[in-house]
Amino acid sequence: MTPPAASGEAPPHAPAETSSRTLPSESGGLQRSGRVALDDASIRRALMRIAHEIVEHADGTDRLYLVAIPNGGVPLGRLLVDNLESLTGTRPPLGILDTTLYRDDLATRGSRPPLRRTEMPSSVDDRVVVLVEDVVNTGRTIRAAMDALMDFGRPSHVRVVALVDRGHRELPIKIDYVGKNIPTRPGDEVVFRAELEPVSGDPGEDGPTRVGALELAVLEAGAVEGGSR
Numbered sequence: 001m002t003p004p005a006a007s008g009e010a011p012p013h014a015p016a017e018t019s020s021r022t023l024p025s026e027s028g029g030l031q032r033s034g035r036v037a038l039d040d041a042s043i044r045r046a047l048m049r050i051a052h053e054i055v056e057h058a059d060g061t062d063r064l065y066l067v068a069i070p071n072g073g074v075p076l077g078r079l080l081v082d083n084l085e086s087l088t089g090t091r092p093p094l095g096i097l098d099t100t101l102y103r104d105d106l107a108t109r110g111s112r113p114p115l116r117r118t119e120m121p122s123s124v125d126d127r128v129v130v131l132v133e134d135v136v137n138t139g140r141t142i143r144a145a146m147d148a149l150m151d152f153g154r155p156s157h158v159r160v161v162a163l164v165d166r167g168h169r170e171l172p173i174k175i176d177y178v179g180k181n182i183p184t185r186p187g188d189e190v191v192f193r194a195e196l197e198p199v200s201g202d203p204g205e206d207g208p209t210r211v212g213a214l215e216l217a218v219l220e221a222g223a224v225e226g227g228s229r
Contacts (some may be wrong), residue, residue, distance in 0.1 A: 004184060027105075034191070037182050038216040043163065047076065050161055051083035053177050058128060063156070065127040068117045069145050072134025075211045076163055077195035080132060095120040095152075097131075099144035116147075125153035130177075134192040136162040139147030139173030164216060166190050183204040187221030 038046070061084065068077030077094050085091040086202040098116040131145050142160055149158065166184040184190060187188055195212035 005087070013184070018093065034217045034219040036215060036217045037164070037190075038180060040212075040214045043179065043214040043216065044079070046163065047079050048083050050177045050179065051080055051087055054080075054084065054130060054159075054161075055087050057176075061088045061090055061092065063126065063128045063131065065095065065122075065124055066092055066130045066132055067095045067097050067120070067124075067145070067156070068132045069141060070096055072163075072192045073132040073198070076134060076161070077132040078211055080130075080161065093121045095124075097145060097148050097152075098150050099141055100146035102147045104140060104144070120152050123153035124149060124155045126156050127153075128157045128159070130153040130159050130161055134162070134163045135164045135166060135190045136160070136173070136175055137166050137168050137190075139169045139171035142173045143171050163192065164190060183216065184218060185221050189219040189221075191215075191217045191219055 054064070055061060062152070064084065065159070066077050066081055066084075068074045074096055077096075079094060081094045096117060096119040098118045100115050129149060131142065131149070133142060133145075136142060146158060149155065160174065161177045162175045163179040165175050165178045165181050166188075168186055182190070192215070194214050196209040197212040198208055199208045
């Protein structure tokens with residue numbers, strides 16, 4: 001299972017969209033009432049629609065290069081690459097880009113946050129780069145991703161995919177392809193989970209995985225404080 005970008009858990013059969021139930025908060029170990037804003041089927045439909053939009057707006061797909069922002073952007077990027085391949089017959093490269101060292105709040109943190117993996121298969125020179133994020137809030141993570149991206153070349157275009165845009169922007173960051181706009185209060189916690197299933201069927205085997213159940217929920221403000229995204 002991938003570490004969540006926020007906390008929450010996707011069951012094998014996710015509940016219907018916008019249902020309400022009690023969800024665990026891994027951030028503080030508290031139980032809070034939350035609503036499931038996007039279930040597995042809704043997320044997959046949104047990603048297929050976004051893939052169609054990317055193909056429609058791209059001047060050919062040979063220069064596409066998807067770059068996922070960990071953690072939540074990675075399973076979404078994998079599914080988008082699968083969708084693009086099914087639509088065009090061409091599989092674009094998928095990179096993973098850690099933004100930790102490019103954040104504008106490093107100097108104000110008491111300790112350096114842990115680094116996450118970066119895997120960029122090639123330069124982004126003259127490529128149409130599509131940054132993939134799970135939830136966009138203030139826009140600061142996207143800004144950091146753009147700064148980090150320039151260490152890998154000079155793309156011709158940079159576009160942004162977000163499964164959810166929750167508002168509260170602090171920087172002028174535009175989302176080009178969005179799964180769903182979800183109004184939230186600043187203190188709400190938006191929770192995305194993606195399960196990874198072993199391709200071999202053996203959970204104990206360290207081998208290739210596929211993206212399993214997905215879920216995104218909104219937990220009410222008051223129990224956990226989250227950082228800017």
